[in-house]
Amino acid sequence: MAFSKSFLWGGATAANQYEGAFNEDGKGLACADLITSGTHSTPRKITEYIEDKYLYPSHEATDFYHHYKEDIRLFAECGFKAFRFSINWTRIYPLGIEEQPNEKGLQFYDHVLDELNKYRIEPVVTIAHFDIPAYLSEKYDGWSSRKLIDFYVKYCKTIFTRYKGKIKYWLTFNEINTATLNIGNFLSLGIHTKSCDFTNQPDDIQKRYSALHNQFVASARAVALGRSIDPEFKIGCMISYMPRYPYTCKPEDVLLAKQEENMHSKFCGDVQVKGKYPYYALNYFEKQGIKIDITEEDKKILLKGCVDYYAFSYYLTLCCSYDKSVEKNGHSMIGGSGVNNPYLEQSKWNMMIDPVGLRIALNDLYDRYNIPLMIVENGIGAHDTLEKDGTIHDLYRIDYLKRHIEQMEKAIEDGVDLIGYTIWGCADLVSASTGEMAKRYGIIYVDKYDDGTGDLHRSKKDSFYWYKNVISSNGEEL
Numbered sequence: 269m270a271f272s273k274s275f276l277w278g279g280a281t282a283a284n285q286y287e288g289a290f291n292e293d294g295k296g297l298a299c300a301d302l303i304t305s306g307t308h309s310t311p312r313k314i315t316e317y318i319e320d321k322y323l324y325p326s327h328e329a330t331d332f333y334h335h336y337k338e339d340i341r342l343f344a345e346c347g348f349k350a351f352r353f354s355i356n357w358t359r360i361y362p363l364g365i366e367e368q369p370n371e372k373g374l375q376f377y378d379h380v381l382d383e384l385n386k387y388r389i390e391p392v393v394t395i396a397h398f399d400i401p402a403y404l405s406e407k408y409d410g411w412s413s414r415k416l417i418d419f420y421v422k423y424c425k426t427i428f429t430r431y432k433g434k435i436k437y438w439l440t441f442n443e444i445n446t447a448t449l450n451i452g453n454f455l456s457l458g459i460h461t462k463s464c465d466f467t468n469q470p471d472d473i474q475k476r477y478s479a480l481h482n483q484f485v486a487s488a489r490a491v492a493l494g495r496s497i498d499p500e501f502k503i504g505c506m507i508s509y510m511p512r513y514p515y516t517c518k519p520e521d522v523l524l525a526k527q528e529e530n531m532h533s534k535f536c537g538d539v540q541v542k543g544k545y546p547y548y549a550l551n552y553f554e555k556q557g558i559k560i561d562i563t564e565e566d567k568k569i570l571l572k573g574c575v576d577y578y579a580f581s582y583y584l585t586l587c588c589s590y591d592k593s594v595e596k597n598g599h600s601m602i603g604g605s606g607v608n609n610p611y612l613e614q615s616k617w618n619m620m621i622d623p624v625g626l627r628i629a630l631n632d633l634y635d636r637y638n639i640p641l642m643i644v645e646n647g648i649g650a651h652d653t654l655e656k657d658g659t660i661h662d663l664y665r666i667d668y669l670k671r672h673i674e675q676m677e678k679a680i681e682d683g684v685d686l687i688g689y690t691i692w693g694c695a696d697l698v699s700a701s702t703g704e705m706a707k708r709y710g711i712i713y714v715d716k717y718d719d720g721t722g723d724l725h726r727s728k729k730d731s732f733y734w735y736k737n738v739i740s741s742n743g744e745e746l
């Protein structure tokens with residue numbers, strides 16, 4: 269049997285896309301609350317304040333805040349061993365700067381954790397998943413200020429202390445490498461902007477990479493702090509991992525694929541696992557004229573705060589061509605861009621479906637880092653049809669997940685130490701890149717639509733029953 273008895277099968281979500289209740293019980297405004305809905309062809313907008321003419325999907329999302337008992341009961345019924353969710357920073361510190369945390373925010377996660385514990389479901393908790401307090405963005409220009417490090421560490425101290433004994437697996441920043449892209453400016457780094465398109469933000473790469481450096485330092489400090497609070501904690505990084513293939517075997521394409529993969533998918537993991545900047549990143553910064561203020565103290569902190577395990581999201585692979593005339597791929601995921609791969613099918617949102625790429629990724633990552641790996645996001649965004657009798661026949665989703673799990677099994681047989689798999693958006697939630705409900709990932713359907721309507725009723729999709737059997741057979745029956 270490839271999967272160990274303790275393998276963490278489950279699902280994953282993020283507060284800003286799932287919880288809703290954006291202004292309840294003292295929660296502050298987060299950057300994500302200022303991003304409007306969009307579609308595959310119409311970009312989301314970032315607005316400076318909430319405007320009546322727009323719909324902001326994070327505000328209600330699919331309302332986990334008021335449905336957590338029902339949803340966790342469904343996860344338990346499916347047999348989940350783990351549930352990944354994020355704590356919303358603005359529920360705990362509404363502005364980010366307060367001396368005392370918001371007790372009501374802390375209590376909400378007490379309830380969620382108690383409910384998970386009732387069913388023996390292991391929490392895997394993201395500390396920051398795209399929900400920086402909007403006040404920190406406006407006042408300090410987000411992570412471009414070093415002050416954010418202390419605010420974040422204080423927030424970590426609060427939740428580490430409060431939930432010690434209840435949470436073992438932590439992730440410091442969701443897809444920290446989103447900061448290597450234009451789209452990361454506001455969402456991932458909270459860099460302040462006037463109203464603009466989400467997919468085309470004003471971009472100062474010097475500021476963006478300096479802000480990312482501050483997140484590295486904050487993450488490393490959180491790891492060291494977490495260990496001092498509870499040596500049982502396992503604290504991981506979380507990387508959006510998109511392997512790059514060369515479009516041809518022309519050496520120029522091979523080199524380009526390597527360089528793009530390094531700077532998007534490898535760089536941040538290298539810093540967080542190995543505790544120092546890799547040579548290729550330092551070289552890239554020098555060539556681009558980017559100067560990062562890496563102090564001697566920072567270097568020590570980075571080395572002291574190496575992560576315990578490597579968590580990543582895997583949805584697709586990208587293909588790189590030096591030849592500008594090769595047709596581009598217009599996928600909507602938050603990640604780099606590439607050209608169409610003629611050997612792969614695409615989803616409706618143009619993601620290249622590549623199960624074998626997952627086996628390649630797992631082998632590459634384990635070879636590079638030699639620490640346990642966890643896949644904390646994987647899945648296919650698709651249009652689902654709710655039939656009159658309440659059923660949803662999502663065979664395309666079963667097919668996607670099945671083919672990826674087969675490759676996980678093969679990678680484990682290759683010798684990779686894979687400890688868990690949480691499918692993305694296990695209950696339907698809002699898409700991060702396009703801000704829509706139409707792009708669904710869940711095995712649980714939520715009655716919520718892009719015009720804001722829907723009664724939030726939950727229904728089990730065919731994939732729910734299929735995944736339940738996968739978990740109960742520990743991956744034997746696909």
Ligand code: BG6
Pocket residue numbers: 282285442443508581600601602645649692698699700701702707
């Ligand atoms: C990752 C994020 O980028 O991919 C999630 O961590 C996101 O927040 C997921 O939802 C799927 O992407 P999308 O854009 O289809 O929602």
